[in-house]
Amino acid sequence: xxxxxxARDYVLSVxxxxxxxxxxxxxxxxxxxxxxxxxxxAIPPFPNTAMDGFAxxxxxxxxxxxxxxxxxxxxxxxxxxxxxxxxxxARIMTGAVIPDGADAVVMVELTSAVGDTVxxxxxxxxxxxxxxxxxxxxxxxxxxxxxxxxxxxxLGVLCSLGRREVLVHPRTKVGVFSxxxxxxxxxxxLRPGEIRDSNRRTLLSxxxxxxxxxxxxxxxxxxxxxxxxxxxxxxxxxxALITSGGVSMGDFDFVKEVLSRIGDMRWMQIAIxxxxxxxxxxxxxxxxxxxxxxPVSSMVSFELFARPGLRSMMGHDxxxxxxxxxxxxxxxxxxxxxxxxxxxxxAEVGVDGRFHVRSAGGQGSHMLWAMARSNALAVVPDGNxxxxxxxxxVLLLLD
Ligand code: AMP
Ligand code: MG
Numbered sequence: 001x002x003x004x005x006x007a008r009d010y011v012l013s014v015x016x017x018x019x020x021x022x023x024x025x026x027x028x029x030x031x032x033x034x035x036x037x038x039x040x041x042a043i044p045p046f047p048n049t050a051m052d053g054f055a056x057x058x059x060x061x062x063x064x065x066x067x068x069x070x071x072x073x074x075x076x077x078x079x080x081x082x083x084x085x086x087x088x089x090a091r092i093m094t095g096a097v098i099p100d101g102a103d104a105v106v107m108v109e110l111t112s113a114v115g116d117t118v119x120x121x122x123x124x125x126x127x128x129x130x131x132x133x134x135x136x137x138x139x140x141x142x143x144x145x146x147x148x149x150x151x152x153x154x155l156g157v158l159c160s161l162g163r164r165e166v167l168v169h170p171r172t173k174v175g176v177f178s179x180x181x182x183x184x185x186x187x188x189x190l191r192p193g194e195i196r197d198s199n200r201r202t203l204l205s206x207x208x209x210x211x212x213x214x215x216x217x218x219x220x221x222x223x224x225x226x227x228x229x230x231x232x233x234x235x236x237x238x239x240a241l242i243t244s245g246g247v248s249m250g251d252f253d254f255v256k257e258v259l260s261r262i263g264d265m266r267w268m269q270i271a272i273x274x275x276x277x278x279x280x281x282x283x284x285x286x287x288x289x290x291x292x293x294x295p296v297s298s299m300v301s302f303e304l305f306a307r308p309g310l311r312s313m314m315g316h317d318x319x320x321x322x323x324x325x326x327x328x329x330x331x332x333x334x335x336x337x338x339x340x341x342x343x344x345x346x347a348e349v350g351v352d353g354r355f356h357v358r359s360a361g362g363q364g365s366h367m368l369w370a371m372a373r374s375n376a377l378a379v380v381p382d383g384n385x386x387x388x389x390x391x392x393x394v395l396l397l398l399d
Contacts, residue, residue, distance in 0.1 A: 001271040004340060008305060011280055015287045015309035022165045025158050028150050030211040032315035035167035037144040042134035043160050047098045051129040054089040054111055054118055055102035058126040070116045074099055089118050098130055105129035147317050169315030174207045175238035176200055177217035177230055179245040179255055180293060185219050198368060199244040199298045206302050209399045212310045222252040228262060235286035242306055245293030247279045255290050263288060273339045274365035275301035294365040300342050326355035326394045332378055333385040340381055347376035347394055357394055
């Protein structure tokens with residue numbers, strides 16, 4: 001058995017970032033920026049009002065309350081063309097260009113208007129409620145550096161700056177197939193010995209949640225030729241492949257066999273539970289993640305190896321989920337076996353502000369129900385486990 005870190009380092013050394021490409025801003029949520037964004041426009045582009053109210057000359061209202069003559073209305077949009085002279089004011093709406101002559105805005109709540117006269121109740125300083133050009137971003141500012149993970153706010157800034165496209169590390173296209181003669185996909189009653197394929201839907205979903213682009217490559221029989229064909233066509237059409245099943249010690253675990261014949265692969269036994277068997281390498285240069293078939297194992301293996309690998313391909317500098325220290329709210333028992341155990345737990349923030357975990361239920365590697373209920377894997381090192389009230393590291397699976 002090899003340590004988790006060794007297996008993961010190997011994955012990360014092979015699954016490296018892909019060349020950047022120009023993509024429409026509408027396509028890049030969650031992707032990693034591959035260029036430095038320098039503003040060539042000021043945001044806001046012109047001085048405008050932050051409030052609905054009246055544009056005034058501050059010198060005219062130093063002795064407020066006082067009355068001013070309303071000369072028109074400035075709305076957001078094309079400039080009103082209004083000019084404010086001594087004793088005058090313009091109605092103005094948030095976002096509107098400040099009329100020439102005015103140097104302050106009085107919020108509507110501090111005014112009362114009758115006919116074409118407005119009474120201003122308080123003096124305001126010059127510049128009051130005016131957002132200056134370049135207040136947020138000035139032309140020439142370095143706005144985002146390469147390596148930035150693009151969130152909703154980043155995309156908004158890119159739109160503000162008039163960017164339609166941006167250079168990013170592209171979304172990895174990930175083919176997923178399940179292997180196993182016992183697996184059924186059709187909507188029909190099960191015959192003796194059959195089970196339904198659950199891993200493919202789970203893995204496709206995990207791929208999507210990791211920010212990659214899932215491609216369903218269906219179910220493949222435990223047959224060397226069928227597996228080889230699926231791997232070759234998948235490797236040719238996708239940037240990475242994820243397979244489930246067929247990498248353990250059984251007589252029909254052909255994924256392992258085929259991969260070692262046609263690929264540059266490493267088949268590993270990792271000192272973890274669940275998800276001990278794992279195959280990883282490349283076929284024709286395409287990274288292949290051979291995950292174990294047990295449903296919980298395949299999910300844990302995805303979290304520990306495939307997700308970091310796919311995110312590394314997508315240019316993330318920190319592809320691993322953070323591990324945080326939590327409090328065990330109940331005994332998390334295990335026995336010594338030379339492995340690190342990943343227990344399915346439910347984590348919640350307690351009144352002390354720390355995460356607290358308790359078991360999510362059955363810990364068998366076939367018990368997907370508890371995995372589905374859990375939102376954190378408790379990392380329990382080799383030994384007898386953690387006692388109630390003790391500290392335990394957890395990998396939060398929050399997306
Ligand atoms: P394997 O890794 O192929 O030896 O499979 C290990 C266990 O996981 C067996 O009990 C399989 O029936 C089960 N299994 C394999 N693939 C799937 C799948 N796609 N969905 C649900 N269970 C599976
Ligand atoms: Mg199998």
